[in-house]
Amino acid sequence: MTDQTDTFDRPVARLEPWGTEDLPLLMKLNHPLMTEHVGGPETPEKVVERQSRYEKEDSRQYKIVVEDGGEGIGWVGYWERTWHDKPVLEIGWAVLPSFQGRGIAGSATARLLDKAREDQQLRFVHAFPKIDNGPSNAICRKLGFTLVEEIDFPARQGGFVRCNDWRFDL
Numbered sequence: 001m002t003d004q005t006d007t008f009d010r011p012v013a014r015l016e017p018w019g020t021e022d023l024p025l026l027m028k029l030n031h032p033l034m035t036e037h038v039g040g041p042e043t044p045e046k047v048v049e050r051q052s053r054y055e056k057e058d059s060r061q062y063k064i065v066v067e068d069g070g071e072g073i074g075w076v077g078y079w080e081r082t083w084h085d086k087p088v089l090e091i092g093w094a095v096l097p098s099f100q101g102r103g104i105a106g107s108a109t110a111r112l113l114d115k116a117r118e119d120q121q122l123r124f125v126h127a128f129p130k131i132d133n134g135p136s137n138a139i140c141r142k143l144g145f146t147l148v149e150e151i152d153f154p155a156r157q158g159g160f161v162r163c164n165d166w167r168f169d170l
Contacts, residue, residue, distance in 0.1 A: 013104050015062040015076065015111055018054040022063055025072040026051050029094045037130040039155030060115075064095060064108045073099045076108040078116055078125060089116055089125040091168075093139075106139045113143065117170045125168040128153045130161050140166040 026047055028034070035041045042050065054061040054077070061077035074095035081090045091112065095105045116125055129136035131150055140147070145166035152160040 013073065013108060014065050014067060015108060016065050017057070018059060018061040018063055018075070018077070020055050022055070022072060023048070023051045025063065026054070026075070028096060029075055033097065034094055035156070037133045037136070037161075039157045039159070039161055042156060060119075062108070062112065064093075064104060066099075074105065074108065076105070076112050078112060080122070081126075083126055087122055088167075089122050091116070091125050091127050093136075100135070105135070106142055109139055110143055113168060113170070120170075123170055125170060127166045127168070128163040129166070130163050137164055137166075140164070140168075144168065 027044075030041045030047050032041050053059060054075075059077070060079060061075065063072045064074035064076055065071065066073050074093065076091070076093040078089045078091040080087060082088075083090075091109065093105045093109050093112075095108075113125065127136070127140050127145060128151070129140065131137070145168045148165040148167050151163055151165050153163040153165075155161045
């Protein structure tokens with residue numbers, strides 16, 4: 001692991017590839033409080049569709065697991081997208097409310113950046129947290145992302161949300 005995680009309190013969690021049994025966790029992560037920064041919850045059908053994509057072997061989607069007991073407490077993943085006419089990776093994360101504020105999302109994201117670096121697919125990873133999402137913007141700052149600009153980013157349910165475009169150079 002790189003020294004990127006040294007800015008966090010070394011939470012006791014690990015990453016596991018997203019599995020076929022992880023739909024209940026994905027449903028919990030679809031709660032309105034958990035999705036307010038991405039445009040709101042998806043329909044149950046959309047969550048099932050997302051689950052089928054996440055559980056594929058090469059999806060690059062991971063469950064964040066508490067070490068003691070193996071309980072899934074969140075998600076972190078990355079995927080390819082075209083941004084400003086160039087291929088980039090986009091990264092995202094979510095941790096259940098009862099586990100927030102402990103550095104878990106930052107630590108998991110740092111680990112996933114390490115995996116993305118090992119994959120050597122593309123040079124840049126982007127994160128697009130809403131400008132008023134203090135915790136996610138703080139993660140980007142702590143991990144060494146560069147703030148590129150504020151943008152109107154497509155929301156999950158249509159329309160746009162005002163986001164920061166953070167870029168990480170792998």
